[in-house]
Amino acid sequence: MSKVQEITIYDLAKELKVSVATISRALNNDPAVTTATRQRVSELAEKRGYRTNTLARGLRSQSTKTIGVIVPRLNSYFTSTVITGMQGIAYEEGYSLVVLQSFESKQKEIDGAKCLFRNRVDGLLVSLSYETDNLDHFQSFIQKDIPVILFDRGERGNSLTNVFIDNKKAAYEVTKHLLEQGCKRIAHITANSGLHVYADRYEGYKKALTEAGMTVKDKYVIKGDLGMEAGTATAHAILKMKQRPDAIFVANDNCAVGCIKALKQHGIRVPTDIAVAGFNNDPISIVIEPNLTTVDYQGHHMGEVAVTHLIDKLKGRTATESNSAILLPSSLIIRESSLKK
């Protein structure tokens, strides 16, 4: 198959005996051009198989129409849902998404940010890695007025827009529910990370305990990578405790599932002996037996909100301040894994 020649606005201009400026205007629906010519232009463009050269346009208009996204990992239901939500809006608005993974590594996140910066994304959407403890690597974006929005895993005390849920409140509700089930010794498995998301979940856990007149016991707060294997490992550690907890609140579903699997293998009855609750409402939570009590929040919606705010900024139609925190709703979903009664 021989290579077909690319059509440019010059070709169209020549054929219609008008100037390239007119073609350009017609193609961009500039009201200055008559409806008639606009019609003729778009017809010919279609007929000749013209496609705008985004490179040339971008070079001229100093924008790539590309949004960079950095996520810890692609392989979670939540993340893919978020991205799907972002994609829907982005494509409607004429933006492409370039998605990178940090694999929970700060260095990879920095590298990814650099890469996207070099590639001149118009904006950046980031969910931070476990290891991330500052936002210096986004400074180059800020200096060039490239908007950066954090979603799900953001940080406080910065000048960026954050889109997340009220993690403290959600964790508080989970813990309170566990207390209401009569649990007296509630362990908490969380990420080995300084991110506020996890600190907030811990705070919620603590608040519920405190309100119930209990105190947080350090040995009951266990940190790991929240993977399924980590769940299994932590369960083993818990089984070795002299005084075993009677409930475990895990900061994500995957890890909670690993935990339940291990507990069951060792003959522990869930929830009778130990109740378990997770976080995220991953589909896996209704596959594990007993089905997992968890916190649900809409990744799809979060993605839409984050990208909408970003595009609003890009198009200069923003109403929101930077430095604002956008809180999305979440809800406790109670299933068998926590029902002692």
Added chain:
Amino acid sequence: MSKVQEITIYDLAKELKVSVATISRALNNDPAVTTATRQRVSELAEKRGYRTNTLARGLRSQSTKTIGVIVPRLNSYFTSTVITGMQGIAYEEGYSLVVLQSFESKQKEIDGAKCLFRNRVDGLLVSLSYETDNLDHFQSFIQKDIPVILFDRGERGNSLTNVFIDNKKAAYEVTKHLLEQGCKRIAHITANSGLHVYADRYEGYKKALTEAGMTVKDKYVIKGDLGMEAGTATAHAILKMKQRPDAIFVANDNCAVGCIKALKQHGIRVPTDIAVAGFNNDPISIVIEPNLTTVDYQGHHMGEVAVTHLIDKLKGRTATESNSAILLPSSLIIRESSLKK
């Protein structure tokens, strides 16, 4: 924060009192330029925060350094693994990935292809949607010599490179294993799709049955969308059959899990009453109880192979023919869900 001025090679040229050509060469490691100047250039570039304008470069060199990827859905473990594999290689080679979802819709796949075509991706990697029954929408790419490679869900009888596993063989092995467990009435749940992947799995299933002196019974071959809910629905249909199958070979894990859940809810013992096998070795297969027998194949590797072939073509260092089929290994993983003995 005031907007920082963008540095160009002209700025560097002026400051170093050399021509832009020299700068350009130095930056691209052209051996024609002395090591000394190259050194000076890269130092200054670093110091001034220079970043190549990919737009300008692309406009000049007629390439976007972008690879388009179309997948049915992002939210499967297999898919995210494939993409991770692709990403690793792509970024090493200086390419970005733009990933689109078809949501199993032919129209969405066509739209996605058009979008990527307009955005001038240098190459395309596609895993076809259920509904796709021809490859006409890739014709525009072929005409412009833009390489298109199909992975996982490809088609035969076309001029494109295909990267997949031997589905017939894999399905044959699953079915044979089920027969060896003493199953006499093996049902097959597959996609409601004309794709060869599923036709091949059916062929493997058929071959095993035929070899065992059995025939395929139409009522035992059930088509659906292979989602978890479809698995549940199909299980219900199976439970209503006068003569129930004693084994079900499902064409993916997700659906198999939905199936097992429903069977168990209705008091059917898996595998004793009905054995179940899936396909893909999704992590969910070791969460469901009993753990699911399935077919494992490396998405990561498949992604790497597909993108490597694509980039080889792009860089003109290809050895493989188009129209070639690249077969990757797969293996049967036997777990409790199929062990009658």
Added chain:
DNA sequence: GTGAAAGCGCTAACAG
């Protein structure tokens, strides 16, 4: 309402 022309930042052919 339309056209002429400059220039976005880079690469590569050509000349030296």
Added chain:
DNA sequence: CTGTTAGCGCTTTCAC
């Protein structure tokens, strides 16, 4: 080994 220069295809002032 290095410099000059012509575009790549588009948008956008500034004229008319």
